[in-house]
Amino acid sequence: MNDFARLKRLPPYVFSIMEQLKTEKKKSGAPVFDFGMGNPDQPTAPHIIDALREACLDPATHRYAPTRGILPLRKSICDWYRNRFHVDLDPEQEAIVTIGSKEGLAHLAMATTAEEDTVLVPNPCYPVHQFGFVMADAKIQHIPLLPQIDFIEVLRKSIDAAFPRPKMLILNFPANPTTQCVDLAFFTKIINIAKEYNIWVVHDLAYADIVYDGYKAPSILQVPGAKEIAIESYTLSKSYNMAGWRIGFMCGNSELVTALARIKSYLDYGSFAAVQMAAIAALSGPQDCVKETCSIYQKRRDVLCKGLNEAGWAVDVPEATMFVWAKIPEPFQHLGSFEFSKLLLQEADVVVSPGIGFGEYGNHYVRISLIENERRIGDALQRIQHFMRGDFSIPKRIEFEVPA
DSSP, X not given: OTTOHHHHTSOOOHXXXXXXXXXXXXXXXXXXXXXXXXXXXXXXXXXXXXXXXXXXXXXXXXXXXXXXXXXXXHHHXXXXXXXXXXXXXXXXXXXXXXXXXXXXXXXXXXXXXXXXXXXXXXXXXXXXXXXXXXXXXXXXXXXXXXXXXXXXXXXXXXXXXOSSXXXXXXXXXXXXXXXXXXXXXXXXXXXXXXXXXXXXXXXXXXXXXXXXXXXXXXXXGGSTTGGGTEEEEEEHHHHTTOGGGOOEEEEEOHHHHHHHHHHHHHHOXXXXXXXXXXXXXXXXXXXXXXXXXXXXXXXXXXHHHHHHHHTTOOOOOOSBSSEEEEEOOGGGGGGHHHHHHHHHHHHHOEEOEEGGGGOGGGXXXXXXXXXXXXXXXXXXXXXXXXXXXXXXXXXXXXXXXOOO
16 A cells, blocks of 8 residues: 555545444444435435336447436436526536546546645535545645634635635535535625636535525526536435435536546446436436425434434534534543544444544534434434433543544
């Protein structure tokens, strides 16, 4: 491993360590309650599965697919944007199909940035938003994404202080892991700043549909002129429970779309065409399944947040995403998120994601995924309540290496 330069730039993957600890706990016979990975637990809707089955029977789908994705899907993607956000896109130049959003973001980083480039990334953030560009040898400049900080103000100050000027800004709203939401006025400010400083903007809209209490997530492409400098990523993983299908897309600036298409042409032949046909059924077919998925997460959110607050673990109720971003209870703050997560697993059989895995500013938090049903959430809450009252000895904090 010492000879693999890019791997040396990557810290230990905290979530892999937690996965190992969870596996060991299960082997001991413990009834582990898993709120770790944001892995949807609901089945894909029948009409989407039917579309896949039918497409699989057509031998034409068994061949290589176009790098940008099949044209009927790209047209469906553009129709989806027009119907939902009143945004007009050219399916030939401004839309590309990706193998889930993670692949698209990482390959976009490889296509557009290099060693001399600086990329602005919120902290905390979903790991690929940072490490996709780390693996492309770019320099990362963190912008704190914390409740008490004016992100726009800090962003502008960071750009003014930077030399050379940053090349790209990565955003993700509704945010994973922090669940933070924004409005269209926020995106308007972002686009104005980006145009002023000639900075590309990449926005991850993975949780567009997982929204609650009347909140509607905007697209950055709704801002007039946004396509001049911005591209947006979307995945069908969460909205349509198609995580294992690995299908998503990126839309917006034609230069960025073309750059992604060019590098993908060297690295992959895109998603299986039958999966792309199923994606058409998802985007253009009945949307009841999306509403039902959102409703399920909202009920889980309500049960979990109510129970945690009653147990003395104060948490905010998120407006969106399939997560609760929970500040570590005061008696455990000194442990940091990694040691606290280990302790919660050890004493309560409950798995959460340590906030440090999302960046240094996440170290006082854990991310709790809404992937257990309400009954199991109730059982986990009983264990957490007992944990909060526990008389076990708290170990000394072990320092965990913070990603550079």
